[in-house]
Amino acid sequence: MSDPRTTEPTNVSTTVLGADEIILNMGPQHPSTHGVLRVKLKLDGERVVDSECIIGYLHRGVEKIAEHRSYQQFAPYVDRMDYVAAVSNGLGYCEAVEKLLGTEAPIRARVVRTILTELQRIASHLLWLGTHALDIGALTPVFYCFREREEILKIFEKYCGARLTTHAFRIGGLQYETYDGFEQDVKRFCDDFVHRIDEYETLLTENRIWVGRTKGVGILSAADAIALGVTGPVLRASGVKWDLRKAMPYAAYDQYKFEVPTRETGDTYDRYVVRMEEMRQSRLICLQGIENIPTGPIMARIGKVLKPPPGEVYHSIEAPKGELGYYIVSDGTTQPYRVRVRPPSFINLQAFDKMARGSLVADVVAIIGTIDIVLGEVDR
Amino acid sequence: MANDPSEKDSASKTPASGAVGKPAAEKPVEPSQAPSAAANPSAPPAAKPAAPAAPATPKAAAPPAKEAPPKPLPLDNELVQRLKARFGDAIHEATLDRKQAIVTIAADQLREISRYCRDDEKFDMLVDLTAVDWPKREKRFDVISILYSFAKNERVRLKAHAGENEPVPSVCEIWPAANWLERECYDMFGIVFEGHPKLTRILMPDEWQGYPLRKDYDILKQDTDWVRENLGIESGQ
Numbered sequence: 001m002s003d004p005r006t007t008e009p010t011n012v013s014t015t016v017l018g019a020d021e022i023i024l025n026m027g028p029q030h031p032s033t034h035g036v037l038r039v040k041l042k043l044d045g046e047r048v049v050d051s052e053c054i055i056g057y058l059h060r061g062v063e064k065i066a067e068h069r070s071y072q073q074f075a076p077y078v079d080r081m082d083y084v085a086a087v088s089n090g091l092g093y094c095e096a097v098e099k100l101l102g103t104e105a106p107i108r109a110r111v112v113r114t115i116l117t118e119l120q121r122i123a124s125h126l127l128w129l130g131t132h133a134l135d136i137g138a139l140t141p142v143f144y145c146f147r148e149r150e151e152i153l154k155i156f157e158k159y160c161g162a163r164l165t166t167h168a169f170r171i172g173g174l175q176y177e178t179y180d181g182f183e184q185d186v187k188r189f190c191d192d193f194v195h196r197i198d199e200y201e202t203l204l205t206e207n208r209i210w211v212g213r214t215k216g217v218g219i220l221s222a223a224d225a226i227a228l229g230v231t232g233p234v235l236r237a238s239g240v241k242w243d244l245r246k247a248m249p250y251a252a253y254d255q256y257k258f259e260v261p262t263r264e265t266g267d268t269y270d271r272y273v274v275r276m277e278e279m280r281q282s283r284l285i286c287l288q289g290i291e292n293i294p295t296g297p298i299m300a301r302i303g304k305v306l307k308p309p310p311g312e313v314y315h316s317i318e319a320p321k322g323e324l325g326y327y328i329v330s331d332g333t334t335q336p337y338r339v340r341v342r343p344p345s346f347i348n349l350q351a352f353d354k355m356a357r358g359s360l361v362a363d364v365v366a367i368i369g370t371i372d373i374v375l376g377e378v379d380r
Numbered sequence: 381m382a383n384d385p386s387e388k389d390s391a392s393k394t395p396a397s398g399a400v401g402k403p404a405a406e407k408p409v410e411p412s413q414a415p416s417a418a419a420n421p422s423a424p425p426a427a428k429p430a431a432p433a434a435p436a437t438p439k440a441a442a443p444p445a446k447e448a449p450p451k452p453l454p455l456d457n458e459l460v461q462r463l464k465a466r467f468g469d470a471i472h473e474a475t476l477d478r479k480q481a482i483v484t485i486a487a488d489q490l491r492e493i494s495r496y497c498r499d500d501e502k503f504d505m506l507v508d509l510t511a512v513d514w515p516k517r518e519k520r521f522d523v524i525s526i527l528y529s530f531a532k533n534e535r536v537r538l539k540a541h542a543g544e545n546e547p548v549p550s551v552c553e554i555w556p557a558a559n560w561l562e563r564e565c566y567d568m569f570g571i572v573f574e575g576h577p578k579l580t581r582i583l584m585p586d587e588w589q590g591y592p593l594r595k596d597y598d599i600l601k602q603d604t605d606w607v608r609e610n611l612g613i614e615s616g617q
Contacts, residue, residue, distance in 0.1 A: 055582065055583065056581075056582060056583035056584060056585070059583040059584065061592060063568075063593060064592055064593055064597075064599055065599070067599075068599050099478055100478065102478070226504050226505050226530070227504075227555060227556050227557065228555075228556050228557045229505055229506050229507065229555065229557030240530070242530060247533050248533070311477045311478060312477055312478075312482075313477070313478045313480065314480060314508075314526055314535070314537065316507070323507065325507065325508060325526075327508065327510060327524070327526070329512055337512070338512045338513075340508070340510040340512075342507060342508040342526075346560065347557060347560070347561075350556075350557065350559065350560045379583055380583075
């Protein structure tokens with residue numbers, strides 16, 4: 001099937017060519033674009049002069065679907081946006097609707113949510129690390145990363161029956177109590193995991209090839225990052241110490257001690273270091289969480305039919321990829337009037353052009369990997 | 381759900397937790413259990429002027445079913461006063477909904493107000509830019525920009541009303557982040573942003589007809605149109 005978009009010129013600047021310039025098309029079916037991202041590159045020799053991302057191949061119109069579902073019915077859909085961090089999506093959505101309702105999940109539910117969301121962050125970062133390293137040519141880490149990620153998915157499966165699109169949380173709290181042995185499983189994983197991160201680091205952190213391929217590649221200054229609305233580890237690697245878990249704590253994050261790692265240059269290597277440290281911090285949050293899960297109810301009293309009072313709310317969380325926000329408008333009925341998702345991948349991907357200009361073609365692969373996008377979330 | 385291994389265990393712990401949507405809590409959360417500071421942890425500190433009222437909320441929220449619906453309250457903090465002093469009539473209304481600040485402004489002043497917010501009020505990041513369609517209203521679109529200030533750690537929402545064929549000034553030159561966001565707005569609502577460097581569809585195919593997130597765009601439109609065109613029958617959905 002021919003896609004009309006592949007034949008039409010999409011950007012004036014990429015169609016006017018200098019004497020030595022060529023256009024190279026990457027994707028939408030390319031292993032290193034992590035899904036269906038298409039990038040058009042204007043090259044001068046091996047240097048990227050201009051670039052354009054063409055997205056929308058995975059657009060499913062979730063924001064439209066939301067207007068035709070009840071608040072509860074829409075909850076499983078959000079898992080299908082950033083499908084490698086479904087738990088985080090669910091947390092953001094449930095908390096946003098709770099805020100719209102003017103209620104809050106009980107403390108026990110919030111603590112369990114925090115633990116699961118941090119496990120999800122580790123799982124998401126592991127997937128990023130494995131595939132990012134694979135893109136650059138390090139074959140080994142992906143096997144180790146998937147091994148550890150599997151342990152996290154097993155915990156999810158034991159908890160709610162699903163591994164990826166978990167729908168782990170409900171509006172108002174949790175559907176399920178934690179299973180017997182939940183704390184032990186999380187503890188076993190955390191105790192084991194600290195050695196595993198050390199292992200990954202021996203493979204990569206001082207590896208000459210890895211450093212050569214990532215240092216100084218895809219530099220994004222702090223000013224540019226803020227102007228482009230970039231959030232999450234990409235922003236922190238550029239030297240902005242900002243994390244929504246600290247800035248505007250939600251769930252039970254205000255109860256736990258953790259550091260927000262930052263770096264200065266904002267290159268691909270820095271983003272690698274930041275995410276590695278974030279996994280260590282997430283592990284610490286999980287350990288603090290299981291130490292004392294408060295007893296009590298897991299569901300707030302919200303009733304079966306949700307009719308939030310008319311009004312609107314914006315709520316965002318620190319998802320593994322950045323600020324994931326939900327802007328929900330209620331007209332007082334059982335269905336949301338409008339649900340807008342602020343997708344971190346979409347907005348971070350916009351910085352790709354800035355990062356890629358002037359770099360080599362081979363580095364484009366590293367830059368796509370380092371932004372850590374999930375096309376399901378970019379296109380929604 | 382019945383296959384869920386944890387179902388049995390959870391059922392024994394809390395009998396009600398198996399039923400969808402049914403609150404497992406047999407009694408409401410004790411106010412003492414919910415620390416007052418955590419009552420609305422991520423409410424933007426834009427709500428600061430209303431802070432004295434905040435400690436009362438957890439108690440009031442204890443029986444949520446009986447709680448009066450939160451109404452948007454008029455907001456009159458220093459930011460709003462400064463905005464009003466500078467832009468006068470262009471600031472239509474300032475409200476506080478669920479402790480979040482919303483400033484309704486004149487659409488034609490969007491760029492000036494945005495620039496002022498960025499440079500003078502230190503709202504350095506454009507978090508999101510989106511729209512809401514109210515087809516029955518005279519000016520059917522709300523164009524919403526959510527701004528964040530790192531220095532103040534607060535958010536503010538600028539809301540501008542725009543009619544169907546009324547261009548809205550682009551804020552791309554103020555925040556480059558607006559580029560794709562405005563394209564998405566154009567793609568989904570057909571709102572034209574004046575001064576945008578390249579206002580084309582972003583998520584939908586270029587030749588797409590209509591604007592999917594408008595309220596009068598039926599969710600089955602694409603299916604029914606396709607069936608009518610290609611099969612020559614009504615889809616019956």
